[in-house]
Amino acid sequence: MNTFVSLHGVCHNLFKVSEKDYVTVVPKGVRVYMFAPTNHCIYSNESSEEMMKYMLNNPDWTCSPECGAGGMFEHAQLYLPGNKMVNLMLDGDDPDHYGVYTLGDSIKKMPLVFDATKKETTYDVERLLQTLAPKSKTKTPINIFLCICSPHTISPPQGSVIKWRGKVMPSRKATKKYDSYHMCETLLKKAKAIQEKRLWLDEQGKLRFKKQACRRMFTRSMSFPVNMRNGSIDNIPSTIGKGVGELPAPTIEQGLYYKIDKQDRETNEVYEIKKRQILII
Numbered sequence: 459m460n461t462f463v464s465l466h467g468v469c470h471n472l473f474k475v476s477e478k479d480y481v482t483v484v485p486k487g488v489r490v491y492m493f494a495p496t497n498h499c500i501y502s503n504e505s506s507e508e509m510m511k512y513m514l515n516n517p518d519w520t521c522s523p524e525c526g527a528g529g530m531f532e533h534a535q536l537y538l539p540g541n542k543m544v545n546l547m548l549d550g551d552d553p554d555h556y557g558v559y560t561l562g563d564s565i566k567k568m569p570l571v572f573d574a575t576k577k578e579t580t581y582d583v584e585r586l587l588q589t590l591a592p593k594s595k596t597k598t599p600i601n602i603f604l605c606i607c608s609p610h611t612i613s614p615p616q617g618s619v620i621k622w623r624g625k626v627m628p629s630r631k632a633t634k635k636y637d638s639y640h641m642c643e644t645l646l647k648k649a650k651a652i653q654e655k656r657l658w659l660d661e662q663g664k665l666r667f668k669k670q671a672c673r674r675m676f677t678r679s680m681s682f683p684v685n686m687r688n689g690s691i692d693n694i695p696s697t698i699g700k701g702v703g704e705l706p707a708p709t710i711e712q713g714l715y716y717k718i719d720k721q722d723r724e725t726n727e728v729y730e731i732k733k734r735q736i737l738i739i
Contacts, residue, residue: 460561460601461590462511465572467494467606468547469613470582472645472652480611480652481659482545482584487592489599490537492608492663496544496656497726498533498716499607504555506530506714507605514603515561520671530714535663536670539599543663544656546608548581549574558590610722611653612729614639622728643736650733 470479484490494500502510510530513519525531537543550556550572558568570589573579581589583604590602614620618639641649718726 460514460603461568462507462514462559462561462565462603462605463548463586464507464556464559464605466549466556467604467608468549468574469609469611470547471615472612472649473639477648477651477655480545481542481655482582482587484537484539484541484543485587485591486539487596487599488539488587488590488602490543490587490602490604491667492535492537492543492604492606493531493533494604494606494608494716495533495535496608496653496660497610497718497722499609499719499722500605500714501717502605502714504553507555510603510605510714511559511561511565514601515565518672520667525671533664533716534667535660536667537663538666541662541666542659543583544608544659545583546606547574548572548583548586548606558586608656609719610725610729611649611656612641612725613722620725622732641732646729646732646736649729650736653729 513522513524513530519525519531520534522531523529525534535543556572558570560566560568570581571579572581587602590600592600612620621640623641
């Protein structure tokens with residue numbers, strides 16, 4: 459049973475994890491497709507994700523121009539059994555349509571709860587793959603499609619503030635203002651190792667996807683029907699990626715697109731400067 463995952467992708471707290479915690483191995487009987495590249499968030503809505511699920515239900519979806527520049531699968535990565543991939547945390551607090559869905563003739567939401575505030579409902583990619591993997595041998599691996607954000611490795615927990623230099627600030631829980639997220643040299647080196655590993659895994663996944671992609675000629679029957687194209691409820695005119703193979707739509711007119719948000723962009727600018735300073739030292 460192929461599965462579509464629509465959840466928040468969240469980075470680990472660098473203070474609490476090792477480099478190896480950020481990487482997992484795809485279990486047997488599973489193929490994983492990741493759609494967001496490192497540092498990027500997925501901007502979508504319930505309707506545009508309905509379109510994505512509709513496309514993925516077609517076994518020839520990799521023939522679609524949606525896999526090209528400007529399409530909803532532009533950044534697709536493929537990870538096969540035994541391949542390493544990034545192990546992000548997962549959360550599903552809102553919106554309501556977030557969750558895990560089985561694909562097929564009837565698309566159904568699975569009764570899985572994702573709540574990072576409780577240990578029993580805390581999931582990372584590794585735990586989710588192990589949960590969904592076939593429990594017995596299968597000739598054909600199942601496909602798991604991850605529609606999750608992939609934020610920058612340096613991503614402070616909510617309520618924390620990044621401090622790039624100076625002494626470590628004391629916890630501010632008492633005043634309910636913020637906790638310090640101090641990027642000392644040791645932590646920065648760990649972030650650099652993880653970030654570069656993630657970018658390398660991205661590249662390998664993209665190359666693997668292109669190599670395995672279907673080579674059949676794309677036809678309109680492989681896309682979603684015209685009467686279902688109004689997937690964007692917050693943009694006019696309503697367009698999803700490349701639609702039925704026409705010209706790419708501007709980002710602001712797409713119902714689903716990928717973007718580096720303001721926090722990650724500013725974080726990466728400082729990170730690149732600090733990274734070069736480490737190399738000089």
